Amino acid sequence: MRKTFLIILLFLLTTFIPVYSETGKAGYAGAYLRFGLGARPLGMGGAFCAIADGIESPYYNPAGMALNPARQIGFTYHNLTLDRNLNSVAMVFPVRNQAAMALSWINSSVSDVVMRDTDRNPIGDFGNSHNSIALSFSKIIVDYFSVGANLRYIQSKLDELNAFTVVADIGGIFKYKRNIKVGLSVQNLGPDLRWDSSNYWGSGGKEYDDEFPVVFRIGGAGSFLDEAVITTVDVVKDTQLDFKIHAGCEYWLLKQVNVVLPDEEAEEEFEGATLKRKVFGIRTGYDDGSLTFGASLYYPYGRFHGGLDYAYMTGKRDEGSYHILTGRILF
Numbered sequence: 001m002r003k004t005f006l007i008i009l010l011f012l013l014t015t016f017i018p019v020y021s022e023t024g025k026a027g028y029a030g031a032y033l034r035f036g037l038g039a040r041p042l043g044m045g046g047a048f049c050a051i052a053d054g055i056e057s058p059y060y061n062p063a064g065m066a067l068n069p070a071r072q073i074g075f076t077y078h079n080l081t082l083d084r085n086l087n088s089v090a091m092v093f094p095v096r097n098q099a100a101m102a103l104s105w106i107n108s109s110v111s112d113v114v115m116r117d118t119d120r121n122p123i124g125d126f127g128n129s130h131n132s133i134a135l136s137f138s139k140i141i142v143d144y145f146s147v148g149a150n151l152r153y154i155q156s157k158l159d160e161l162n163a164f165t166v167v168a169d170i171g172g173i174f175k176y177k178r179n180i181k182v183g184l185s186v187q188n189l190g191p192d193l194r195w196d197s198s199n200y201w202g203s204g205g206k207e208y209d210d211e212f213p214v215v216f217r218i219g220g221a222g223s224f225l226d227e228a229v230i231t232t233v234d235v236v237k238d239t240q241l242d243f244k245i246h247a248g249c250e251y252w253l254l255k256q257v258n259v260v261l262p263d264e265e266a267e268e269e270f271e272g273a274t275l276k277r278k279v280f281g282i283r284t285g286y287d288d289g290s291l292t293f294g295a296s297l298y299y300p301y302g303r304f305h306g307g308l309d310y311a312y313m314t315g316k317r318d319e320g321s322y323h324i325l326t327g328r329i330l331f
Contacts, residue, residue: 029193029210030154032108032130033059034238036287037088038076039309039326043294044248045285047234049219050173050183055090055328058104058136061171061185061217062148065092065100065138070305074328081320085109098140106132131155134169144175154212156193163193165212179223187215188238213239219246227276228252248285248292255279257300277305290314305330 038056041048048056052064055074071093078086090104109129131154138148150169155162167190173183193210219234234246254276277300285292291314298307306329313322 029156029212030130030132030188032086033106033132034215034241035078035086037106039294039311039324040250040281040283040296042287042313042324043283043285043292043309043311044232044250045246045287045290045292047219047221047232047246047248047285049171049185049217049234050181050221051219051230051232052171052173052183055092055102055104055326057092057138057148058090058102058134058150058169059106061173061183061219062102062136062138062150062169063146063171063173063183063185065102065136065148066094066098066140066146067138067173067175068092069094069098069100070330072328072330074306074326076324076326079323079325081322083110100138102134102136102138104134104136127157127159129157145172147172150187154193156210158195161195161197163195163210165191165193167191167212171217179227181221183217183219183221185217187217188212189214211240213241226254228254244288246285246287248283250281250283250294252278252281252296255300287313303331 036042036046037059038048038054040054041051041056041060048060050061052061053068055072055076057064073089073091075089076087080086086106086108088104088106090102092100092102094100107129108131109127132152134150134152136148136150138146140146148171152167152169153164154167155164157163167188169185169187169189171183171185173181175181190212192212195208195210197206197208215236215238217234217236219232221230221232223230229249229251231249232247236244236246257277278296278298279300280298281296283294283296285294292311294309294311296307296309298305306327309326309328311322311324313324315321
């Protein structure tokens with residue numbers, strides 16, 4: 001049954017993506033969303049579609065939330081060049097019947113951009129900001145397959161102009177045996193951003209639809225040595241850009257801890273559960289021509305477990321290098 005399901009998934013992928021994809025190098029609305037999110041995924045080159053087990057799940061594949069039932073809250077800070085800001089916060093929490101939900105917010109901005117008239121004379125500064133707010137849901141359908149979806153509100157502001165849209169993302173993760181997973185997600189299903197400048201710039205303004213491309217992700221991941229070693233590869237294609245390859249691996253030092261877990265049926269707590277918690281991890285990856293590196297330091301304390309993830313991305317296409325920091329608490 002699992003092999004049949006995997007063959008069907010791969011068939012749909014190879015036929016569905018080429019129909020809706022074009023090749024090119026053009027820009028598009030929501031370009032800040034293609035950078036990647038989270039120090040742990042970016043330390044592995046941005047290959048996270050088949051893992052997607054934390055606060056980064058809504059970005060890479062919402063189907064992964066139900067596979068990791070821990071409550072989790074965290075933030076991510078990206079140190080970007082050219083006075084750009086990219087930050088995010090997210091909260092993931094389990095619900096009954098092997099399901100999970102999440103609320104996440106991604107913010108990108110560039111401040112103090114010089115505005116010029118038709119003669120190229122400076123006439124002041126303006127700001128440029130973007131926000132993505134997502135409500136996510138994930139559920140395990142059978143013990144080897146989970147599905148998930150996001151409903152995202154996208155808003156962009158350029159000086160006094162505003163544009164917004166609402167899009168949906170869907171995803172699935174298939175588990176083969178214990179240590180192999182395949183993930184697929186489709187993002188940005190919905191209308192384009194519509195700008196209306198007719199009320200701001202007189203007769204020179206007009207209505208304009210800024211295309212929001214559909215993004216396809218497929219990934220595979222394998223865990224070995226009792227989940228101490230994880231390897232992963234993603235292929236990403238959208239309707240405006242060429243295929244991109246992301247790959248990475250990480251190694252974790254694990255520690256056994258005794259925890260107190262809630263009994264959902266009796267609504268009482270019981271003792272005696274032993275879990276393996278991640279303590280220290282190192283990782284490296286390849287992100288479409290750029291090398292990435294990262295590390296994590298967590299501290300397990302009873303039911304609480306959390307710490308910091310760090311990633312370093314080498315520069316590509318004449319851009320500078322980047323530093324990414326993510327803090328998270330699991331409980």
